[in-house]
Amino acid sequence: MNKNMELGHRLVKQLDVLAGEGWPGPACHVYRCNLQRSPRTHRLLNTTFHQAHLVGSPLYMRMLEASQLTARQRLSLILDRHLGARVEWTGFLQLTSHDYQLDPTISPLAPFYAEFRQLVRDAYPGTAGLRADELGHRLHLFRAYLDHQAITYVRAYTDGLPDEACDLDRLYQFAHDHHVALDFQTAAAYHNRQHGPAVYPRNMKVQLRRNSYARRVNPARMIEFIVDIDSGDFVSEWNVYRSQPNGRVDADPHHYTAADLYQVANTESFNYGIPHGGYFVWPRDRQSHRRLDIDQPTDSRIRARAKGYWKTPRLYADLVKGPRDVLAWRLVPASVRTQLYAAFVHDTQTHRNQGINYFLLKSPRYRCYHVGRGCDKMRPS
Incomplete structure (x- = not known):
């Protein structure tokens, strides 16, 4: 068998695998066309096949766009077929797939985030929001993984920064380098939960991006970071979660201390809706934040336990507006x-x-x- 025939057979097998993983014919056509841009080699086939299995990568998003699936079908393809999203006994969402993963290289400014947000908004336009069904429940829990992607990227951002730079320094540098304005106006009461009488806030909220007038695929105030005001480091559930031998998150609330639960209670939370803050929201979207982010489905047990111990203060005012x-x-x-x-x-x-x-x-x-x-x-x- 000559080299071209061998490569052709490999491509046919790859297309069969992709079809078996839920990709419709039009998406597989995009995959095939992507390989025609360069001379076909075994290395190119390996790299392209790998890229197709990174959720959020440019190739993955082109295939998803071409799939002709509805918004709900696309969300189910991502979560259920590709990432293997399963809610375990603790109520925590585990990603069980061995073949697909979220692309670890995508920036918080990558199109994936706003496009995923738009899919959720299209699939859940009703007043019940994500409480409408089990897919909505999984989407609610999945936002934690979107948060993990963003904070991990920013923490690894080193452009011109010393090793000891805090998370906030890195976020500022990232925003400066990419000419992106940050939002400090959205209330952070739910991220300043305390046990006992409230004294004063410890944390602030910073959201990315500050504003957008886009009617669709709007990135405004979508990714948020909760920052300890004094230290400048992120407050996040991912600071304390431990991995099990199988790579999944240990989400048993009894395995975590009250101090650990402080991070879980006050963690960041990806916004599917568009928060008001101090900036613009189209009239049709002014209830989207409440429907998709505030009126939530059931939380995981560890999050429920954390919020039961660490309470939102009654008298509260944000210290930070800039x-x-x-x-x-x-x-x-x-x-x-x-x-x-x-x-x-x-x-x-x-x-x-x-x-x-x-x-x-x-x-x-x-x-x-x-x-x-x-x-x-x-x-x-």
């Missing part, structure tokens, strides 16, 4: 913070919350902690 608020709060001594925060919360009940730094400016007693524009060393472009 980067200078981070710098200002870090200047405030621990001995002053409780009293200052109480005064700040009281002020926000009658005045618009413009962040702690603005409050410091207009408060003679605390003005010494105010950070002016000339001192802003952390503001992203």
Whole structure:
């Protein structure tokens, strides 16, 4: 058998495998056409076949777009057929596939995220949101894996940064390098859960991207990062989850301490809907965040246990509405913070919350902690 015949037989076998994995004919046609761009070799066949099994890769997304499947069918193909998404006894979603995985190289700005979000919005337009069926339940739990992708990418971002750079420094650098504006305006009360009387917030929320006017495939305030204001490091359930020998997540809540559960309770959460924040939302999408992100299906047991122990504060105001608020709060001594925060919360009940730094400016007693524009060393472009 000559080389061309051998390569042809390999391609036929690959197409048979892809069809058996749920890819319709039009998607397989895209796969075949992708191989025609370069001289066909065994190495090219291996690389292309591998790319087709990375969920979110450019080739995977082209095949998905060409598949002619409905939004719901595409979501089921991704989660059920390809990633092997299964809800185990702990209520945690495990990805069991040995053949497919989320593409570990895709940036938080990759088209995959906004396109996946649009599929969810198209498949679940009703008032029940993701509570409508079991696929919706799996999609709710799957957002944790989308979060993991984003925080892992940012934590590995090293362009011009020292090894000791915190997560927030890396996020700022990433945004600066890619000319992306970050959002600091969306409320972070659900990410400042505390046990016992609330003293003051420890965490802030940063979302990517800040704004978009796109009617479809809108990336606004989709990926979020929860940041410890003092340390600048991400607060995330993925900081504490441990892997089992089979590679799956150990999601037994009894295997984790209260301190571990703090990370789970206050973790980031990928937004399928579009949060208001301080920016634009098309009228038809103004309930999407509530339908798809706030009114949720059942959580995993570890998340439910974490939220049962760590409670959302009743009296609350976001300290951070912009980067200078981070710098200002870090200047405030621990001995002053409780009293200052109480005064700040009281002020926000009658005045618009413009962040702690603005409050410091207009408060003679605390003005010494105010950070002016000339001192802003952390503001992203």
